[in-house]
Amino acid sequence: MVGSTLLLPLILSTFLIHHLSVAKVSIHREKTVLSLNKFQRKQHSGIPNCSSQKSRRENGATILEMKHRDYCSRPVVDWNEMLQKRLISDEIQVRSFQSRIKYAVYSGMEDLSNSQIPLTLGSKLQTLNYIVTVELGGLNVTVIVDTGSDLTWVQCQPCKLCYNQRNRLFNPLKSPSYKSVSCDSPTCQSLQFATGNSGICSGNSPPICNYFISYGDGSYTHGDLSSDRLHLGTARVDNFVFGCGRNNRGLFGKASGLMGLGRSDLSLVSQTNTLFGGVFSYCLPSTDDSASGSLILGDNSSVYKNSSPISYTRMIPNPQLSNFYLANLTGISIGGVELQGPGFGNSGNEILVDSGTVITRLSPSVYRALKDEFVKQFSGFPSVHGFSILDTCFNLSGYKEVNIPTMTLHFEGDAELNVDVTGIFYFVKTDASQVCLAIASLSYEDEIAIIGNYQQRNIRVVYDTKASKLGFAKETCSFM
Numbered sequence: 001m002v003g004s005t006l007l008l009p010l011i012l013s014t015f016l017i018h019h020l021s022v023a024k025v026s027i028h029r030e031k032t033v034l035s036l037n038k039f040q041r042k043q044h045s046g047i048p049n050c051s052s053q054k055s056r057r058e059n060g061a062t063i064l065e066m067k068h069r070d071y072c073s074r075p076v077v078d079w080n081e082m083l084q085k086r087l088i089s090d091e092i093q094v095r096s097f098q099s100r101i102k103y104a105v106y107s108g109m110e111d112l113s114n115s116q117i118p119l120t121l122g123s124k125l126q127t128l129n130y131i132v133t134v135e136l137g138g139l140n141v142t143v144i145v146d147t148g149s150d151l152t153w154v155q156c157q158p159c160k161l162c163y164n165q166r167n168r169l170f171n172p173l174k175s176p177s178y179k180s181v182s183c184d185s186p187t188c189q190s191l192q193f194a195t196g197n198s199g200i201c202s203g204n205s206p207p208i209c210n211y212f213i214s215y216g217d218g219s220y221t222h223g224d225l226s227s228d229r230l231h232l233g234t235a236r237v238d239n240f241v242f243g244c245g246r247n248n249r250g251l252f253g254k255a256s257g258l259m260g261l262g263r264s265d266l267s268l269v270s271q272t273n274t275l276f277g278g279v280f281s282y283c284l285p286s287t288d289d290s291a292s293g294s295l296i297l298g299d300n301s302s303v304y305k306n307s308s309p310i311s312y313t314r315m316i317p318n319p320q321l322s323n324f325y326l327a328n329l330t331g332i333s334i335g336g337v338e339l340q341g342p343g344f345g346n347s348g349n350e351i352l353v354d355s356g357t358v359i360t361r362l363s364p365s366v367y368r369a370l371k372d373e374f375v376k377q378f379s380g381f382p383s384v385h386g387f388s389i390l391d392t393c394f395n396l397s398g399y400k401e402v403n404i405p406t407m408t409l410h411f412e413g414d415a416e417l418n419v420d421v422t423g424i425f426y427f428v429k430t431d432a433s434q435v436c437l438a439i440a441s442l443s444y445e446d447e448i449a450i451i452g453n454y455q456q457r458n459i460r461v462v463y464d465t466k467a468s469k470l471g472f473a474k475e476t477c478s479f480m
């Protein structure tokens with residue numbers, strides 16, 4: 001009996017060590033392969049013609065081709081410079097974003113402001129990166145897709161101050177369906193909720209409604225609140241309210257303007273509610289010059305090409321931020337290891353899902369936990385100094401491919417967003433001599449976290465305002 005008593009702890013100890021070791025190995029097997037050579041070729045590829053973006057109607061949904069602006073604005077002479085400037089612009093935008101949120105919270109303001117369309121990668125304007133082509137008043141216009149804005153606007157003739165754009169300027173005189181919105185109309189009064197600025201009465205007779213939107217970094221648009229016929233693929237929207245911009249300045253590349261997919265009455269989502277039921281989704285493509293995603297308007301999920309089931313989480317109601325899309329983030333897993341910390345739990349913490357912000361921002365405490373676990377699992381690779389907002393960087397120039405830990409965001413209701421391999425690392429230099437973890441820290445714990453579009457690549461993101469829920473599913477983005 002004495003021998004058995006001494007032997008039992010040894011057996012239990014051996015059993016536990018074995019199983020803990022197995023568990024550790026299985027956890028660290030949750031990695032994904034990133035081909036560095038493939039990425040480097042993409043960065044030096046030619047510039048496609050983005051003026052001929054496609055659209056189609058399928059099973060009652062309108063599908064628009066979506067592209068990234070980097071390949072639609074102009075030839076890139078220095079990719080390294082462009083990649084670095086993009087991060088700096090994104091930081092300016094996020095600071096402006098946080099200022100808007102704080103202003104809304106502390107001032108008591110309640111806002112800040114199935115059709116498939118080709119969605120394309122546009123060159124980085126500010127935080128607004130993806131573009132679609134629609135028809136407004138008989139003219140094709142290429143606009144930046146932004147879920148963090150409400151009012152859709154385009155540059156108009158005559159223009160007092162306009163930046164250079166690829167397509168012709170919208171000319172109200174050439175559209176028989178164009179109308180100005182009167183100053184005393186309820187639509188004009190809706191501007192305060194949609195943009196944070198009240199409508200301004202012009203000196204015309206009768207006075208027409210003027211709008212003004214400032215994006216916080218010096219970018220702005222100012223002009224006439226108007227209406228015209230909008231075609232989203234084959235779907236027609238009569239009397240669509242938009243901004244006819246007469247005075248516009250900022251980092252908007254060569255796009256014609258912006259498409260607001262926020263939640264106010266003036267957003268495209270609200271104005272097309274009878275057509276599409278307040279439901280839209282997108283799949284954002286990578287920076288490959290041949291890649292194209294899709295913006296789908298409508299709730300028919302049969303037209304999605306998702307390779308995993310859609311997992312839904314509820315939209316978090318916040319009266320002070322009612323125009324934004326918020327969810328409860330309950331956890332993050334790196335390589336299968338769930339992070340521990342005060343920022344996680346059943347109640348979760350609010351995070352904003354945004355198509356305009358590039359890099360995901362987390363609270364300082366959550367970011368530190370993520371960074372520590374990632375570096376622990378991604379060991380053996382030479383580290384290099386950080387750049388701009390990214391402080392966890394490596395020199396991978398000597399590798400053809402690397403195994404990197406997987407990354408999963410967990411939401412209330414057991415919903416998950418499995419970050420695609422192309423959304424984990426940001427290439428500051430195209431030769432992979434400076435490759436950084438594509439997540440950044442916010443400045444303060446009380447700031448609102450943001451899921452940027454970099455981590456939404458090759459994910460079908462569903463916005464269902466009718467059922468007040470957000471959905472995520474794996475999908476290789478392709479318009480065709």
